[in-house]
Amino acid sequence: MEEKEAAAVGLKREIKKGSGSGIMSTEAFAALPVSEPTMNAIKDIGFQFMTQIQARAIPPLLEGKDVVGASRTGSGKTLAFLIPAVELLYHIRFTLLNGTGVIVICPTRELAIQTHAVAKALLTYHSQTLGLVIGGSGRRGEAERIAKGVNLLVATPGRLLHHLQNTKGFIYENLKCLVIDEAHRILEAKFEKEMKQIIKILPRDDGLNVIAIVRQTALFSATQTKKVEDLARLSFQTSPVYIDVDDGRKRVTNEGLQQGYCVVPSSKRFVLLYSFLKRNLSKKVMVFFSSCNSVKFHSELLRHIHIDCLDFHGKQKQQKRSSTFFYFCKAEKGILLCTDAAARGLDIPAVDWIVQYDPPDEPKEYIHRVRRAACWEGAMLFLIPEELQFVRYLKAAKVPIEEYKFDQKKLANVQSHLEKLVSNNYYLNKLAKDAYRSYILAYNSHAMKDIFNVHRLDLQREDNCELVAIAVKCRLRVEGLCVNILLKLANSLENQAIELASFFYKYFT
Numbered sequence: 001m002e003e004k005e006a007a008a009v010g011l012k013r014e015i016k017k018g019s020g021s022g023i024m025s026t027e028a029f030a031a032l033p034v035s036e037p038t039m040n041a042i043k044d045i046g047f048q049f050m051t052q053i054q055a056r057a058i059p060p061l062l063e064g065k066d067v068v069g070a071s072r073t074g075s076g077k078t079l080a081f082l083i084p085a086v087e088l089l090y091h092i093r094f095t096l097l098n099g100t101g102v103i104v105i106c107p108t109r110e111l112a113i114q115t116h117a118v119a120k121a122l123l124t125y126h127s128q129t130l131g132l133v134i135g136g137s138g139r140r141g142e143a144e145r146i147a148k149g150v151n152l153l154v155a156t157p158g159r160l161l162h163h164l165q166n167t168k169g170f171i172y173e174n175l176k177c178l179v180i181d182e183a184h185r186i187l188e189a190k191f192e193k194e195m196k197q198i199i200k201i202l203p204r205d206d207g208l209n210v211i212a213i214v215r216q217t218a219l220f221s222a223t224q225t226k227k228v229e230d231l232a233r234l235s236f237q238t239s240p241v242y243i244d245v246d247d248g249r250k251r252v253t254n255e256g257l258q259q260g261y262c263v264v265p266s267s268k269r270f271v272l273l274y275s276f277l278k279r280n281l282s283k284k285v286m287v288f289f290s291s292c293n294s295v296k297f298h299s300e301l302l303r304h305i306h307i308d309c310l311d312f313h314g315k316q317k318q319q320k321r322s323s324t325f326f327y328f329c330k331a332e333k334g335i336l337l338c339t340d341a342a343a344r345g346l347d348i349p350a351v352d353w354i355v356q357y358d359p360p361d362e363p364k365e366y367i368h369r370v371r372r373a374a375c376w377e378g379a380m381l382f383l384i385p386e387e388l389q390f391v392r393y394l395k396a397a398k399v400p401i402e403e404y405k406f407d408q409k410k411l412a413n414v415q416s417h418l419e420k421l422v423s424n425n426y427y428l429n430k431l432a433k434d435a436y437r438s439y440i441l442a443y444n445s446h447a448m449k450d451i452f453n454v455h456r457l458d459l460q461r462e463d464n465c466e467l468v469a470i471a472v473k474c475r476l477r478v479e480g481l482c483v484n485i486l487l488k489l490a491n492s493l494e495n496q497a498i499e500l501a502s503f504f505y506k507y508f509t
Helices: 003-008 036-045 052-062 077-091 109-122 139-148 157-166 183-188 192-201 226-235 266-279 292-304 318-330 363-370 390-396 415-424 426-444 473-489 494-508
Strands: 024-028 049-051 067-070 102-105 130-133 152-155 177-180 216-221 241-244 258-263 284-288 310-312 334-338 353-356 378-383
Touching: 024 052, 036 077, 036 109, 049 052, 052 067, 052 077, 052 216, 052 241, 067 077, 077 102, 077 109, 077 152, 077 177, 077 216, 102 109, 102 157, 109 130, 109 152, 109 318, 130 139, 130 157, 139 157, 152 157, 157 192, 177 226, 183 192, 183 216, 183 226, 192 226, 216 226, 266 284, 266 292, 266 378, 266 415, 292 310, 292 334, 292 415, 292 426, 310 318, 318 334, 353 363, 363 378, 363 390, 415 426
Parallel strands: 067 216, 067 241, 102 152, 102 177, 130 152, 177 216, 258 378, 284 334, 284 353, 310 334, 353 378
Antiparallel strands: 024 049
């Protein structure tokens, strides 16, 4: 990782005095019993005081204990497990010939890249080697580096499993520490099967070995779910130390973050978004959508009307995603349109506004989105009138959120211009249709169907289908009616009905 990339992910930070409130503690890094090379690296990075999770997790990890840590994303978990990992390799004098001594598993490529950047900074004055294996990168090159000897390996689950099963010369029998970061995200991303296979392959003391293999394990997660607990039981060889720095907190989002929601008709959603972005061009803004196709359509549309923006979603190639991510991290201002691919453990510094254009699947997803960044100004959620009850669930989840009022008379008068633009542009027209189809499919997949019920959407009315209203205004009434008919005919077969509607829309419009 180049130095500029390390800076891009927010590695270089100003030294701030520990306040003992929020995520910070009053404990200084200087008080840690760590080696001189590690301490010099910490000083170079610019850290002085530890966060709460660092102050509570680093000491037991340095003692060799297993740890389960629960702390919100952005609270400093990466340093909490990397400092002890680096110290472990240093004290047992791990070398190239010993192979891999520490494996860190991350849910996404971008988080793995961030973790790799922090590890590289900590290893500045150490002789131990570092490696990164993630999907989208060349497997052959990764295999060659692994065979040469990688002492600390950062990986995503699928690619790690591939190398464990197929790479000759991968010496993992000497593994001393396994770290699973953002465990809830790994399981939500459907990597449960891969994780079980990985843990089964990795060495552990089964009580039958003459020479016992002592492997330290650390599992960190922003939320503790049943699946996370099951993974913990499978991973740990001893009873771990449980650390929950958020236990008893009155709110689950960052202190001082202003959070609000706007109740807005579908026909006004994009106009409101456009007006908001137009007034905040000097700010750093993230806008969340429910699907990749929605991100593609809205980013293209905004660029056509002279709102410069970046897009980030799961269907992009790795190089494109990484370059976009690092560019936005370094930027002092800008607009990033994204899916929840940007809500999986990524730390994006100095974001002013988080806008949730499409509502999240449930309150915990809302929390993950607004925790992505150190918001300086606020977070805003768009809701149509039928979704207003979602606010009740947010408040029950300790989210302090209030209604933001807006004056419809002050919204930009661009609707007719947008309709003409998309109607006359084949590419935008196609993107709009794809976005509409994905919007319906995503809406139908919502877990909270008592609120986000696709059958209650009046798809016959254009003001409830604004994605297509600006693209196929004349056809929308017929298409929306057909979708509604299909839904009503197959009310008990929701997924099949939606797929039929999607098929009809794709091939007959």
